[in-house]
Amino acid sequence: MHKAAIIFKHSNRWKLSWLFVAIAILCLFFADLRINTYDPTAEFSRMLSGLLHPSLMSVSDPIDAFLQTVAFAILGVALGCISGFFLALLFRFKLLRICCALLRSVHELFWALIFLQIFGLHPITGLLALAIPYAATFAKVFAEIIEEGDHRAYNTIRNHTDFVSAFFYAQLPDLWNHFLTYTSYRLECGLRSSAVLGFVGLPTLGYYLNTAFLEGEYSEVWALLILFYILIASIRYWVRPKLLPIYLITAPFIISNDSLITFENIGRFFTHDIIPSPLRQNEPIVSLWHWFSELFINEALPGIFNTLVLSQLALVLTGVVALLWFPLISKLFFKGFGRASGNSFLIIMRSTPEYILAFILLILWGPSMLPAIIALTLHNAAIIAHLMGRYSNNLKLRQDASRGISLYLFEMLPRIYGQFLAFLFYRWEIIIRETAILGILGIATLGFYIDSAIADIRFDKAMVLIAITALLNVAVDILARYIRNRLRLKTTAECA
């Protein structure tokens, strides 16, 4: 170590960053980045002219669209939050942690596709699709918050009292605000998820957006999107502790409809639909192996490959764009109007679900990896840039620090790079999960094969593919955590 300091060596963070860039460049050779549409500019100008005249005239019931979106989000997040809280208290059991990791790794939209088969359009479909992955995420984050809290008071009284009293007296009061902050952040995510669920048929915003998009009614698309931004930007005004009970009581009435759950459907799903077809037809066990290997080689492998290629490109591009964007909201680089407009730009980018961004870009450019990569980048880079900008505003610089680009390169970047990598690797798993989902739009990632299997009424195949997608997510999550630990990067729960 004495000698080593005389020769300049790049840090591990530096080497790792370039390794990821190199892999992304390699991925470029395997990525389909063509623009397939005949005239993207004409479509784009039609979109823009829609923005100039937003209108709700031909949307059948815009108020109901928003009520449904909000009601599903509030109920789903509340259910997830409460069950997640109790799961968090039991998080020391390894089996529970593994279960939560698997539940978390399946995207809301896949859950919705599964439950649509079981419960049809009954509201419980949307509710469970939100509540299950959210509960697993809440459990993990709440457990982390408890873990990192101050245990001294708890340890002092634990011997004299039961676990529940000790927890409620000695831990919860200090952690309450952390729980609250995270829950309100998740409600914002819940609104986005709830809106997107409409794309697979639930009566939320996405349903109306889907229709408007497909009919080319861009004035409606913009009207709905603008209202959605206002809804998200005004969360802190309409989500009040005192109003929550009212919301929770009325929401079930809003989402209820007259579709019925039939036990015949549920039974058929578990005893027939998801049983691999060779087993269903009493074929020998060898044919089950053939069935699986064919599925694995022809659908899962190409799906995994495309998912990894696309997400690697999106991850690296997200990093680059986030590093360019975060000064937009940093007090050290912009002031007044500049910073305010930078801030609203980032808010719009991160409030638009990547699914909707990808949908828009897909209309412009046609099906290839390009729209998916750009959509994932815009959304995730805006989130990371927002978190980094806020982090950079808390940095204390010396009075004689340099300015402009030198300030960025020498003072900012080295100070926040560790935090930046931590955020980015935290988002990695999320980017993979979203990449798989974007397959539903026709890009050949895992979601594409899952969606096709469901369209062909081959749920046995779909379930295997969903399980493979979940395992891929868990694997990436483990790798990301290994890298974060190796580089000793610390994150806050907020970017989950």
Place this chain on the structure above:
Amino acid sequence: MFNLKSASVNYEGKVILQDINLHINAGEILALVGHSGSGKSSLLKLLYDKQKLDSALIPQEYGLVQNLSVFHNVFMGQLGQNSVWYNLLNLIKPLSEPVSKVKNKLQQLQLEEKIFEPVAKLSGGQQQRTAIARALFHDGKILLADEPISSLDETQSQQVMSLLCHQFETIVFSLHDVDLALKYCDRIIGLDHGKIVINAPAKDLNRAELLKLYA
């Protein structure tokens, strides 16, 4: 060089400095003495604001970038004099010319073996010497130094004081050590509750008089 006339500083409703009258000529070496909270750091900040371009600064909390090497932190002293491309190049791969220049400064502070060590891995005293090297690397004629030797031992303190007094023409130190203040400075400014209570040549003062400020 510096000329303050009944200057005051308020921060969050509290008076930090009041009615400061201070004239500093080029070539003078001053020491600010007084107990913690008497306004030494605030006075230094005020002075720095008056002469930003020519002054090198050693802030009390060093202002180092923990993840960068000692070389890069010292090199920051001259960022303003180079083109952006040159700075960027040196950030990615240190060039031999600035490395030898920085090494030269580090040798005077017995820190050359740590040149490519990240600052985060250094001890408190080594970090302080890095901040001193950054100021030495700055080509200004004025130095404003806030407790520059607080983490150094007796011998190192003496070395650093004479090194700094040798390189810079005009210096304002903030110091706790009244002996060093009397030894190296031409004039002593005593501060108490944000006011100047002593302003006299060092040769007219003695240890006992200055220690009263800390009573």
